[in-house]
Amino acid sequence: MNPYVIMILISSLGLGTTLTFASSHWLLAWMGLEINTLAILPLMAQQHHPRAVEATTKYFLTQATAAAMILFASTTNAWIMGQWDINQMSHPITTTLVMTALALKIGLAPMHFWLPEVLQGLELTTGLILSTWQKLAPFALIIQIAPNVNHSLLMTLGLLSTFIGGWGGLNQTQLRKIMAYSSIAHLGWMIIVLQTMPTLTLLALITYIFMTTSTFLMLKLNQTTKITTLSSAWTKTPLAATLLSLTLLSLGGLPPLTGFMPKWLILQELTKQHLPLTATIIAISALLSLYFYLRLCYAMTLTISPSTNNSSAPWRLKNTQSTLLLATSTVLATSLLPLTPTTLAMLL
Amino acid sequence: MTYLMSLFLIGLIVGMVAVASNPAPYFAALGLVVSAGVGCGILAGHGGSFLSLILFLIYLGGMLVVFAYSAALAAEPYPEAWGGWSVIVYMLVYMTGVVVAGACMWGGWYEGFWVMESFKEFMVVRGDTSGAAFMYSFGGGMLVISAWVLLLTLFVVLELTRGLSRGTLRAV
Amino acid sequence: MTPTHFSFTTAFILGLMGLAFHRTHLLSALLCLEGMMLSLYIALSLWTLQLETTCYSTAPMLLLAFSACEASAGLALLVATARTHGTDHLKNLNLLQC
Numbered sequence: 157m158n159p160y161v162i163m164i165l166i167s168s169l170g171l172g173t174t175l176t177f178a179s180s181h182w183l184l185a186w187m188g189l190e191i192n193t194l195a196i197l198p199l200m201a202q203q204h205h206p207r208a209v210e211a212t213t214k215y216f217l218t219q220a221t222a223a224a225m226i227l228f229a230s231t232t233n234a235w236i237m238g239q240w241d242i243n244q245m246s247h248p249i250t251t252t253l254v255m256t257a258l259a260l261k262i263g264l265a266p267m268h269f270w271l272p273e274v275l276q277g278l279e280l281t282t283g284l285i286l287s288t289w290q291k292l293a294p295f296a297l298i299i300q301i302a303p304n305v306n307h308s309l310l311m312t313l314g315l316l317s318t319f320i321g322g323w324g325g326l327n328q329t330q331l332r333k334i335m336a337y338s339s340i341a342h343l344g345w346m347i348i349v350l351q352t353m354p355t356l357t358l359l360a361l362i363t364y365i366f367m368t369t370s371t372f373l374m375l376k377l378n379q380t381t382k383i384t385t386l387s388s389a390w391t392k393t394p395l396a397a398t399l400l401s402l403t404l405l406s407l408g409g410l411p412p413l414t415g416f417m418p419k420w421l422i423l424q425e426l427t428k429q430h431l432p433l434t435a436t437i438i439a440i441s442a443l444l445s446l447y448f449y450l451r452l453c454y455a456m457t458l459t460i461s462p463s464t465n466n467s468s469a470p471w472r473l474k475n476t477q478s479t480l481l482l483a484t485s486t487v488l489a490t491s492l493l494p495l496t497p498t499t500l501a502m503l504l
Numbered sequence: 505m506t507y508l509m510s511l512f513l514i515g516l517i518v519g520m521v522a523v524a525s526n527p528a529p530y531f532a533a534l535g536l537v538v539s540a541g542v543g544c545g546i547l548a549g550h551g552g553s554f555l556s557l558i559l560f561l562i563y564l565g566g567m568l569v570v571f572a573y574s575a576a577l578a579a580e581p582y583p584e585a586w587g588g589w590s591v592i593v594y595m596l597v598y599m600t601g602v603v604v605a606g607a608c609m610w611g612g613w614y615e616g617f618w619v620m621e622s623f624k625e626f627m628v629v630r631g632d633t634s635g636a637a638f639m640y641s642f643g644g645g646m647l648v649i650s651a652w653v654l655l656l657t658l659f660v661v662l663e664l665t666r667g668l669s670r671g672t673l674r675a676v
Numbered sequence: 677m678t679p680t681h682f683s684f685t686t687a688f689i690l691g692l693m694g695l696a697f698h699r700t701h702l703l704s705a706l707l708c709l710e711g712m713m714l715s716l717y718i719a720l721s722l723w724t725l726q727l728e729t730t731c732y733s734t735a736p737m738l739l740l741a742f743s744a745c746e747a748s749a750g751l752a753l754l755v756a757t758a759r760t761h762g763t764d765h766l767k768n769l770n771l772l773q774c
Contacts, residue, residue, distance in 0.1 A: 524691060533726060545718070552724075660749050
């Protein structure tokens with residue numbers, strides 16, 4: 157693709173998210189979302205092979221439907237209440253409709269079916285943009301409307317997402333689909349705590365973005381999209397394979413790593429709000445996710461010598477990719493836990 | 505006038521039922537044309553002649569020509585009209601749903617005004633016409649954003665439809 | 677709820693149901709999206725006409741510009757899908773299923 161066109165598309169991605177961030181009016185927020193959707197379409201279909209085009213079509217259909225639903229809900233709100241402000245939307249029907257549409261946009265559980273298929277058809281860099289940058293604008297809207305949304309709707313969305321994210325990933329061998337289900341599960345954790353403590357949602361989103369960035373870039377460094385090719389990653393870059401397993405465990409939420417921080421704080425907040433049953437259920441559902449992260453770690457690092465290796469060794473080429481962002485995000489994704497008090501003090 | 509407006513509103517719903525009941529794209533486009541034409545009537549009846557004109561010119565004139573062209577490209581040999589068995593079942597189901605919903609709302613309906621009185625305020629230009637002028641004078645940022653989006657769409661379309669030599673076998 | 681409110685709400689929901697439940701052609705799905713946008717245009721314009729707010733009557737025009745962008749992107753995808761998959765049937769978009 158022409159570099160000028162790429163520049164236009166990337167700057168439009170930035171423009172869309174910035175518009176949605178800056179707007180207090182639903183129409184402008186909708187415009188930002190539309191610009192975001194339009195600008196990423198050519199990036200997704202960059203390779204023009206059938207799977208990329210199919211993923212682009214599916215993404216376009218879901219995102220256009222969700223955007224139309226958002227605008228419909230806000231128009232209905234204007235008809236009923238006469239309000240166009242985002243944080244003043246208070247009619248129960250319209251808030252439910254908007255929350256459903258935003259859940260469709262980011263891929264929360266009952267509306268999640270497009271996400272694994274779309275992510276599977278993309279290359280890793282575009283998949284990284286899709287699962288990090290494209291979530292920011294809908295989350296800005298979700299956090300603003302959260303106080304007025306029905307509580308049990310949010311709880312249902314969150315619990316279903318954590319469970320389906322765990323269950324769906326169990327049977328996968330494709331890494332991008334596993335990452336999609338991990339995204340669904342993490343979004344569920346963010347939605348659960350949305351009404352009681354929105355800053356924790358923000359914290360969970362930030363840490364999720366670090367961990368996902370690190371994982372996607374590491375997969376791109378090794379050029380792996382399946383578990384079988386992942387299992388020979390240690391022959392190419394042994395240190396990166398070790399760090400990737402640490403990052404995956406961080407995604408799973410094991411204690412000395414960054415991923416433990418949001419889960420810990422969310423569980424603490426839920427118990428503070430006298431919701432021990434919900435806390436127990438999502439803690440158990442995290443085990444489901446942990447299973448497939450652990451399986452990836454097993455395939456990657458625990459099958460190396462002295463045990464016999466089943467996969468054939470690939471050809472080793474000299475790597476020319478820039479690893480600055482990878483190094484930064486890996487450090488952030490693995491070793492941020494000691495900074496928890498500082499982070500909390502910054503956010504609260 | 506009330507009867508005419510009721511007819512237009514019913515026509516809007518019927519047109520959307522015709523689109524939604526999954527006929528072949530030819531006929532769905534026809535249903536959309538009916539809905540858009542009736543929508544022009546609704547807007548004109550409410551006093552928005554300029555908005556109605558925009559809908560007529562841009563929507564019917566521009567978009568549906570493109571859709572008709574694509575429907576001719578992507579058509580099937582035996583298109584399924586509304587007389588087809590599955591389509592007629594869907595139409596009946598949708599119409600029943602609309603009627604039931606309307607019956608549920610029946611008690612709560614109150615008579616909105618149908619036609620704007622033209623002499624409500626003595627204005628030189630109507631509200632919707634001056635809205636266009638407003639967009640060019642005060643709404644500059646929105647105008648710039650819309651223009652940027654149209655330019656962006658040009659690039660998006662060009663990039664998406666590239667790759668003449670790529671892809672699988674095809675007839676065209 | 678006025679009859680106008682009821683009718684454009686119904687039109688939007690019908691378009692959404694048609695898009696969500698049964699589509700054989702990608703073009704029909706795009707037509708349903710256009711129908712949803714049409715009902716939104718009518719809703720926005722009627723809102724401004726009822727309240728006689730001049731500054732909001734730009735909103736339907738902006739909406740129309742954006743929906744034109746969406747429609748053209750959808751048609752470009754239709755062309756791309758016809759190239760790669762040979763047809764525009766939605767049931768052929770099954771390469772990525774789990």
